[in-house]
Amino acid sequence: MGSFSSSNAGNGTDLMTECGTNCSCGVECVNRLTQRGVSVKLRIVKDRNKGWGLHAAQFIHRGQFVCEYAGEFLTTEEARTRQRTYDEFACGGGLHPALLVVREHLPSGKACLRVNIDATKVGNIARFVNHSCDGGNLSTVLVRNSGSLLPRLCFFAAKDVVDGEELTFGYGVADPTKQGRPCFCGSSCCVGRLPSEET
Ligand SMILES: C[S@@+](CC[C@H](N)C(=O)[O-])C[C@H]1O[C@@H](n2cnc3c(N)ncnc32)[C@H](O)[C@@H]1O
Structure with a gap:
């Protein structure tokens, strides 16, 4: 409890490769979509139960890039301690x-790369995205820049989003039989508990 989500690439989270340091192209290259910062208008809004949340401040088309989930990349040992x-x-x-x-999950199917991104103290606007038990309106994509080992986690609109709508995604699957912090996502399939990561 306390941290969020376990997204399995190949099981809910898509994978994508973009141009990177190995390429001779510049930041305007069409294959550097997620490397030019946030390109949609967003608003941070306070909720009594959930704390701060991220809302669309314009219409966002399905499939449009929203923002990267920036934070500190931690070793698994440090992630467990935190x-x-x-x-x-x-x-x-x-x-x-x-x-x-x-x-x-790596292509061999026999190994998996675990990436721990902590935006609690160091991050960007994406750290305000709250959880929704219905999976929300954002999809997660692991984007690897050509030449980089570590992927970056990026949010794309999973559906058309109207101005003022809260942006959310599913942190993972909550077990309602376990103790955990209460979920206030308000969706019709809310299980009442936030997903927790057993690390
Ligand atoms: C990534 S932060 C989201 C931003 C956070 N609301 C804030 O004010 O900084 C994740 C934390 O937000 C809260 N949160 C997110 N979704 C929630 C929900 N559906 N119900 C209750 N709390 C939620 C939990 O405290 C969770 O650990």
């Missing part, structure tokens, strides 16, 4: 941890 601390403090309700664990 998670324990966050769990302790988040119980009081004052802290909104933003530690995201992504697993990419």
Whole structure:
């Protein structure tokens, strides 16, 4: 509890490769879509139960790039240590941890690359995206720049989003039988608990 999501590339999270340091092209290259920063208007809005949330401040077309989930890339050992601390403090309700664990299944099918991105203290606007049990309106894509080992996690609109709508995605699957922090996503399929990452 306290951190969020386990997205399996090949199982919910798509993979994409963009041009990188190995390429001779510049930032205007059409294959560097996610490398030019946020290109849609967004607004940060406070919710009584969920804390801050990210809302669209314009119409966003389905498939449009929204933003990258920036943060500190941690070793798994450091992620586990931080998670324990966050769990302790988040119980009081004052802290909104933003530690995201992504697993990419490698093509062999025998190994998986675990990426821990912590936006709790260092991050960008994406760290305000809240969870929705219905999967929300954002899809996650692991984008690897050619020549880079570590992928970046990027949000794209999974459907058309209207101005003012909250942007959300599914942090993972919550187990309603386990103790956890309450979920206030308000969707009709809400299980009442936030997903928790057993690390
Ligand atoms: C990535 S942060 C999102 C931004 C956060 N709301 C804030 O104010 O900083 C994740 C944290 O937001 C809160 N949160 C996200 N979705 C929620 C939901 N559906 N219900 C309750 N709290 C939620 C939890 O505290 C979670 O650890």
